[in-house]
Structure formats: C-alpha cells, structure tokens
Amino acid sequence: MRTVEHLLAALAGSGVDDARIEIDGSEVPLLDGSAKDWVEAIAQVGVVAAGDSECQEAGEISSSWVLQEPVWVYQGDAFVAALPAPTIRFTYGIDFEQSAIGNQWYSWTPSQESFAEAIAPARTFGLVHQIEGLRNRGLIKGGSLENALVCDDSGWLNPPLRFSNEPVRHKLLDLVGDLSLLGTFPVAHFLAYKASHNLHIQLARALAQQIGASCVSCQGSVVSDS
Numbered sequence: 663m664r665t666v667e668h669l670l671a672a673l674a675g676s677g678v679d680d681a682r683i684e685i686d687g688s689e690v691p692l693l694d695g696s697a698k699d700w701v702e703a704i705a706q707v708g709v710v711a712a713g714d715s716e717c718q719e720a721g722e723i724s725s726s727w728v729l730q731e732p733v734w735v736y737q738g739d740a741f742v743a744a745l746p747a748p749t750i751r752f753t754y755g756i757d758f759e760q761s762a763i764g765n766q767w768y769s770w771t772p773s774q775e776s777f778a779e780a781i782a783p784a785r786t787f788g789l790v791h792q793i794e795g796l797r798n799r800g801l802i803k804g805g806s807l808e809n810a811l812v813c814d815d816s817g818w819l820n821p822p823l824r825f826s827n828e829p830v831r832h833k834l835l836d837l838v839g840d841l842s843l844l845g846t847f848p849v850a851h852f853l854a855y856k857a858s859h860n861l862h863i864q865l866a867r868a869l870a871q872q873i874g875a876s877c878v879s880c881q882g883s884v885v886s887d888s
C-alpha cells in the first residue's frame with residue numbers, strides 16, 4: 663500500500679490510535695497532497711475512547727511512555743532523533759538549493775497548536791524533475807499540480823502557498839505519520855533534519871525496541887513498513 667503517511671498522520675494528529683481502514687486499490691488517494699481532508703472528515707464523525715485504550719485521551723496526541731535517553735539515526739548529514747523532553751514536540755529542518763524552498767525550520771508542540779490548523783493543510787512538495795521521474799515510473803498515479811506544490815530553480819509553479827514555510831510543515835506531517843507506526847508516541851522531542859521516510863521509519867524501529875521496557879500498560883502494536 664502506497665502513500666499511507668498522510669492518512670496515518672491525520673489519524674495520529676486527531677488522536678486516533680484505533681481504526682479499521684478499508685482501501686480498494688494500492689495507493690491511498692493523495693487528495694490535495696495534505697492531510698486536511700482526512701482531518702476534516704475525522705472531525706466530522708468524531709472520535710471515541712475505545713474500551714481498552716487507557717493511555718490516550720480521545721482527540722489529541724498524548725502518552726504515558728516517557729523517553730529516558732536520546733535515540734537517533736542518521737545517514738550522511740541527515741538525521742532523526744528523539745530526545746528526552748517534558749512534553750511531546752516535533753522540530754524539523756530542511757535545506758534545498760532551490761531558493762523557493764531554501765533553509766526552513768519549524769517546531770510544533772501538539773499541546774499548544776492544533777494539528778488541524780498548523781500541520782494538516784501543508785501539502786506535499788517536489789521539484790519538477792522528481793515529479794516527472796516518479797510519474798514515468800508509474801508511481802504517484804494521481805500526482806499532478808493539484809496535489810503537490812511543485813517548484814523549479816526559478817520558483818513555485820503553482821502558488822500561492824498556504825504557509826510561507828509550507829514545505830517544512832509538510833515534512834513534519836510526514837514524520838508524525840511515519841512515527842505513528844509505533845502505535846503510541848513517547849513523550850519526547852523529535853528532531854529531524856533533511857530526513858526521509860526511510861530514516862523516519864528507522865527511528866520508529868529504534869524506539870519500538872524500547873517500548874516494552876518503558877510502557878507496560880500501553881504497548882502499541884508495532885507495524886513495520888513494507
């Protein structure tokens with residue numbers, strides 16, 4: 663199943679850790695390239711606490727699993743780390759040669775800013791040659807200027823942006839979606855720089871190894887990516 667991360671991020675950002683998802687096809691619809699439509703649809707039907715879910719309040723990211731020491735993975739100058747912190751927080755940095763994107767950093771604290779407003783509307787972004795390459799290989803079948811921000815060396819092909827730093831907010835959205843594979847987020851500061859889905863998943867795996875020892879009452883089902 664491809665492009666699951668935006669739906670997973672929408673569920674996690676809405677505090678949903680228990681849902682049945684039925685999909686006809688091999689790719690989750692890209693919609694507008696963000697998690698906005700998913701989050702609005704989830705808000706419309708509402709969420710309830712499942713009978714055995716004692717560790718998470720319906721409607722927000724929270725956890726009773728507190729990270730005790732740093733965990734990190736890296737590749738070249740890209741890294742993803744989880745650091746002990748008093749509250750759950752996500753920070754992301756990206757650095758692109760294209761001046762339209764450039765160097766951007768953003769921090770999101772779920773208890774202070776809503777996922778629906780700060781993160782969910784941020785759309786996928788790409789460079790013109792990447793988008794063409796993926797489409798030629800038969801991936802991102804639904805990919806077009808309607809569901810991704812696209813730029814070349816001279817600027818954005820399809821402005822306006824929803825946030826001046828929409829690209830880095832989208833990377834943060836992807837990180838939330840990928841880490842949601844853990845089933846529950848540890849209380850930690852997640853810090854990523856120039857990372858990829860691959861590195862996000864590697865951090866999730868490293869954290870999963872600690873999950874049993876740290877949280878007896880809310881052992882999330884740890885799913886591996888395909």
Ligand SMILES: [Zn+2]
Binds near residue numbers: 667668786
């Ligand atoms: Zn994405």
